[in-house]
Amino acid sequence: MIGLLIRDLRLAVRAGGGFGLGLAFFLLVAVIVPLGVGPEAATLAKIAPGILWVGALLSCLLSLDRIFALDFEDGSLDLLATSPIPLEGVAAVKALAHWLVTGLPLVAVSPVLGLLLNLPGPGYLWLVLALALGTPALSVIGAFGAALTVGLKRGGLLMSLLVLPLYIPTLIFGAEVVKRGAAGLSVGTPLALLAGITAGSLALLPFAAAAAIRVNLR
């Protein structure tokens, strides 16, 4: 399993792996929104938590179809399915690899983008914490969506249609944490719910993803 993680990371980082695309997209969102909304600091401060979360969501979505599609095309997925690694483990490791190359960089650069969007001072800590807790759920939910559509020729658009509704609870609680944090309110409840969704998704969705892959390989 470690070997699979290392291979996936290596594939992402080498030429053509698409590493950094999600990050660049996240950056673009944060630059483009003020250009559309206008430069008033108060307006930007108000919408910053929502924009940053929506940006993170869309950046994650961009690279989801690579999780399984490339391995499906070159036959690796067939071979992995007949290997000693359980398919549930394959799904979990691939979601983890996706988070390490997409989610984690988003968490790391989010304070800088918060600055661009004029996020109020107390919000930074909660922004980083909420993204760190929430983005693993985005990756594992996305892996499930990618598993559902892996056998389809042009599954990308369909996958967005399937995955975005599943992202709603994470988005709501995640943005709520940042909103409340930025306003200096207590964030305990949404933070706990966000963590709960992530924990539940991590525990259960690899099984659903593995089931979907088995069906698609048949």
Next chain:
Amino acid sequence: MSIWEYANPKRFMQTSGLLLPWVSGVAALCLMAGLVWGFFFTPVADKFGATVKIIYLHVPAAMMATSAWAMMLVTSLIWLVRRHHVSALSAKAAAPVGLVFTVIGLITGAIWGQPMWGTWWAWDPRLTAFLILSLFYLGYIALWAAVENPDTAADLTSVLCIVGSVFAFLSRYAVLFWNQGLHQGATLSLDKEENISDVYWFPLLLCIAGFVLLFVALVLLRTRTEIRARRLAALMARERLA
């Protein structure tokens, strides 16, 4: 005799063929009686005006929108556990019906909300939850449409339905948390204080019965069509091979 006998396509085609005209007829009667009674023979409430009468469409449609998803969840589980084709096809048949009920609920809600709240759309938790539900329906229908092999499609949509149910439920509570909302409390509830008065209630019950039967009739009809389509596809595939 067990209930699973009806999962046999032959048995299902026979029984549903007999039932369908009756269910459709009673549904039409209930809906006509309920709607005419509700629209023309109930007093106009001074607080709400005549617009309140849209509840005779709004409430049953909204109830069936969620019930249809629940039915899809049950039939999806039956397909995954017992591999009865009729079960999977009835879930496929129910999805567009459920989506239409959801859209009716949203549209009648907007028509009702405009004079009441002065706006066609508000990000009220109930409205938002139904909007989100319609997205789940869309995804489910799109997945059925995209996958070519019907058994593969049945398996994938069943898994999606189960996972989607959990997330739809979470979304429902997430939006409650997110905005407290304008929507009134439950129209029907066991708590007498919140309930509407009997004059409005009986025609509403008729309408609800009518919507339930309409749903059953549409699902039976569409499932029969799906079974015929599957048989046709099997015959054509065999012909190409021979």
Next chain:
Amino acid sequence: MTLLSVKDLAVARGDLPVLEGVGFALAPGEALVLRGPNGIGKTTLLRTVAGLQPPLAGQVVAAPEAVAYAAHADGVKAVLTVDENLGFWAGVFGQDRVAEALDRMNLRALADRRAANLSAGQKRRLGLARLLVTGRPVWVMDEPTVSLDAASVALFAQAVARHLAAGGAALIATHIDLGLATARMLDLTPFKARPPEDGGRRGAFDEAFA
């Protein structure tokens, strides 16, 4: 003792039954070559034996984790080197025989080259070298010699022969003669699934209108 036995197997592609009543057994040291025209269901049969799809009827009996499957596609990653590709699969199967596999398939000189820069035949050799690092006794191979030149086919046949001599078994769908002395042939044409009119298997939806 048999490593793999298949009894009265029926398989379907999509919704359509393609083969029925297929049966054979492989003991250590045995190889079976599957023959039959295109579309008869060789790939479907091999995928069923590999456990990737469920049979319509019948049984595939093998020890757990005994079967190593090699499909049309090699599962070779273009941006990884030959060594990395092979090392990854060796790790997945918990084996450490990369160097040996490189030598056997004559890939030693290419070990540090990226798979993107290999020819089709070299890539195929890499895909087959993967079988050597699985450490599994039953090799199930789908057209393994596609895009191999005569020398490489000989190399491959040698590897299979050595695997058989070491107590392994092989199930191969191929059209060319590998020159394996011990290999048996199985023509799948007689096992073609009959249509329901001739007493073949009926689909779930034929009953509805019976």
